[in-house]
Amino acid sequence: MRxxxxxxxxxxxxxxxxxxxxxxxxxxxxxxxGFVLTPECTNALGSDRARLRAALHREEDDPTLAAxxxxxxxxxxxxxxxSLGLLTGDADGRFAxxxxxxxxxxxxxARYDKIHMFDVxxxxxxVYRESAGYRPGNRAVLAQTPFATxxxxxxxxxxxxxxYRRLAQGGAQIITVPAAFxxxxxxxxxxxxxxxxAIETGCFILAPAQTGFHAETEGKGRRTHGxxxxxxxxxxILADAGTDPGxxxxxxxxxxxxxxxxxxxxxxxxxxFTGPDP
Numbered sequence: 001m002r003x004x005x006x007x008x009x010x011x012x013x014x015x016x017x018x019x020x021x022x023x024x025x026x027x028x029x030x031x032x033x034g035f036v037l038t039p040e041c042t043n044a045l046g047s048d049r050a051r052l053r054a055a056l057h058r059e060e061d062d063p064t065l066a067a068x069x070x071x072x073x074x075x076x077x078x079x080x081x082x083s084l085g086l087l088t089g090d091a092d093g094r095f096a097x098x099x100x101x102x103x104x105x106x107x108x109x110a111r112y113d114k115i116h117m118f119d120v121x122x123x124x125x126x127v128y129r130e131s132a133g134y135r136p137g138n139r140a141v142l143a144q145t146p147f148a149t150x151x152x153x154x155x156x157x158x159x160x161x162x163x164y165r166r167l168a169q170g171g172a173q174i175i176t177v178p179a180a181f182x183x184x185x186x187x188x189x190x191x192x193x194x195x196x197x198a199i200e201t202g203c204f205i206l207a208p209a210q211t212g213f214h215a216e217t218e219g220k221g222r223r224t225h226g227x228x229x230x231x232x233x234x235x236x237i238l239a240d241a242g243t244d245p246g247x248x249x250x251x252x253x254x255x256x257x258x259x260x261x262x263x264x265x266x267x268x269x270x271x272x273f274t275g276p277d278p
Contacts, residue, residue, distance in 0.1 A: 001147045004028030005208040005228040005248045006038045007241045012046025012216045014055055018064055020245070022071060028247045029075040035147070037080040037208040038068075039228070040097070040114075040155045040180040044085055045214045047222065049133045056095060058087045065100065073106030078145055082178025082208055083114065083154050085134070094135040099152050099178060101143045109145070112152035113137025116160055122184050126222075130156075140166055148173040148254055151203070155179040158193045158207075161200060168201035169267055173257045177207040179224075186225025191237070198231040202261040204252055205231040211243050233260035 006024045010017040021042060028036040043064040046052055059065065065084060072079040079102040086096045101110040115138065117131035140163060143150045151167030151174070158164075158177050167175055175197065181190050198205040211226025228241035230250035241248035261267060 001035055001252045001254070002031075002033045003206055003230060003250045003252055004031060004033030004036045005206060005230060005239065005241060005250070006036060007209055007211050007226060007228045007245050007248065008039055008042065009212040009214060009245050010041060010043070010045050010210065011214060012044050012048065012051055012055065014043040014064055017043060018067055021064070022067060024245070024247055025068065025071050025079065026075075028249075029077060031247060031249055033077065033247075033249060035078045035080070037082060037176060037178065037206055039082040039208045039210045040178045041210060042082055042084055045180055045210060045222070046216045046219065048216060048219050051217055052085060052095065052133070053087070053093070056085050056087050059098070062086060069102050069106040069108070072102040072104060076104045078102070078104060078147075080176050080178065082176070088135065090135055095133055097130075097134045097154060099154055099176070101150065101152065110141055110143035110150075110152060112141040112154070113139070114154040114157065115140070115163065116156045118156040122182055126182070126184065128182075140170075142167060142170050142172055148252075151175040153177050155181060158197060161197065164197045164201050164203075165267070168203055172201070172203055173254055174204040174206060174252070175201065177205060178209070179207055180210040181225040183223040183225045186227070190225055190227060191229065194229050194231050195235045195237070198233055199235040200266070202233045202257055202264070202267065204233060204257065205229070206250070207231075209241070211241075211245060233257050
């Protein structure tokens, strides 16, 4: 299976972002990818909640999701829409940060709502409270495809290895990590975290990312790290997209999953233990 990782630099305007996304999905297909992946916040990235509330849609009405479902059906590919910001019916008005796996007929094969919210103080000038605008999910998701069993995660999830272990023990051979990773933490931790998750689980890790400066209609904008990565089950980097928008390809040999796990069968070696006391 050839995977095509789409790297984007979106703004807070979903309508303006969509043509570039569709063009890069088509470029991935033209390059032979049967599995195409886009990053977190494929439809829009912005800090102004009121602006997003006016620009976003519910799942059933979202133009980005509809267009990408059509692209998957047109090309006959599997397509991971890394995540979309979506309106919900929640009383507090928070959005969903939802990843979609689209089948070759355009149907939605799986949905995953990001579990772990990016509530951090990166620096005195960069403070994020994702949970103020987005509701967290509460369910880990596996998806069956003809080419592999997929585990779905999003961005900040990568710092919680127990989620990845559970997915791998549940049968995942590939785990997806679409991201809009902060440029400061990305430079320090992105590659290390992804390689660790691959090594710990014996899975392929596919991490399409946002990159560069993301302009906002009103506001200062933000920067993301880029460097979409494909990691093999033994921890080798198969592909690194650098910092420009575009498509990066990786050829996946699923036999490598079984080989890595046979060499280090740590997924079978859990033991109960006690402590530490609270």
